[in-house]
Amino acid sequence: MRFAFAGIDFLGDVFETLLAKGWKPVKLFSRPCDGIYDFNDVTVSLARTLRRPIQMTRIDQADLAGLKAMGCEALVVAGYPWLITGWERHLPYAVNFHPSPLPTGRGPYPLFQAILDQVPDWGMTAHALEPAFDTGAIVAQRRFALGGQETHDTLLAKCQMAAKSIAADIAESLPRLWSEARPQGPGTYWPRVAQAQRTVDWTGTVRDVLRTVRAFGSIEAFAQVDTRYVYVWEATGWVEPHRYRPGTLVHRHRKHLVVAARDGFVQITGWSPFAPGPARRS
Template identity: 35%
Template sequence: MEAHGIEFVEFFCKEKIAPTSTIHNLERLSKNRNIAFTRQSFDKSMLQRLRDQNVKLIVTAGCSDKIPVEQWEHYAINYHPSVLPKARGPFPIYRHILKPSDACGITIHETTEEFDSGPILIQEPLSVCEQETFDSLNTRLQALAVKLTTVLFSDFETYYQNPQPQGEGDYWPHIKEEEYTLDWNDNVEKIDRVIRALGSDQSVATFTNKQWAIKSGVVWQEQHALEPGTLVYMKDQSAIIAAKDGFVCLTDFEEDSD
């Protein structure tokens, strides 16, 4: 955006909602650029503050607050990690891996009163690789967002004045705890998909009577007579646990502080 003359004035981020990596990146950028960083919900009271700073554009991504655009006379756009109107809803990236479909991609659309429903300015699909992880897919989506941003802001007014309305779509709810909790009675293929889908955002698992936060691991099928959930080996940051039809080797995990 900066390459096209956009100047950042203030960042807003809800700490309890945003991934830790997002918070750290915004903190670092705001400090390096001397940009205000506000950790609170975005509400109507913010609009006048932005007007006072001569702000003309509000950009959101992964925002759980409804922007009061009905009281905003300038531009407002949102970035969403799917090809809308498919996969509306909060942070569908996990589900792109849990249950791959043709919904993955980036859409930049006009912000309206309804989440993820505004007219589309620009979008592009992105295929999900066979062994995709949350971290790899998130990185690829960010790169695609940068690409589309460059195209959009090369002729922003034309795109904004000629949007494509959204049709009927579907809604993907936020992932539930039971969906990112490893069940040793599942087959290793399903366990592997859950580990990859959460990646550094961490799935959870229970063994040695403790709950652990899991970042990465590998699985393989192998016949055995062990009870699912049996700890076969553990040392430092490695552990092998028996599953229904094989074994899971956890390669990066820590005791869950939650």
């Protein structure tokens, strides 16, 4: 099947899976990435190797008409921030990959909240594009359990692996899956997490603190240690009665910091005073 892909490396395995299954790409749509939290270099490099046109601006009606002229049959979207409407006049199929078990978890990036809320299971969904984000009929879905020590990075890996599995099914059976797609019905919208949710609250329990760190993983949580803020990606802890004020730096050994929480101590082993980017690398 001839297709266009709209996305970045976040779910770039979808693009690669469709290619491996024999689908023929006609064009890549991507977006500018910061090279810190999001990337598209692998996906763009693959499109260049295949000598396919690449567009970094939002898809409009002229672009959709252009896809039709190229004989494109399907638009596959995975990690693309802009709403795409009006495709029905130009293409038989348009599918979006969303990292949640829709209709639960509509919204820009629900993975952090899934861990903060300690949900017992999660999923990846491919759905038909609709005029509203994340609301289209479900074409395919995979669900999986979450562990008690789940991190952002393990959850992301599970979503990516599920997306590859779904992409393989779509490559084999899109017309059938499309005809059998089921409406979502009422759902829940999860907004982008606020900075307060990303910030460690030392008045919470050790368990609460570690869950915040796990929820953001390599994207990093914020924490105030004494008078300065640091970026944190790795920590462990233990419960122990004490009389320290929560947030007090109790002990330091080289770059390991031990900070008091409400009911014990947290040892921060992965942190930086600098935001990700050039300042940290220098």
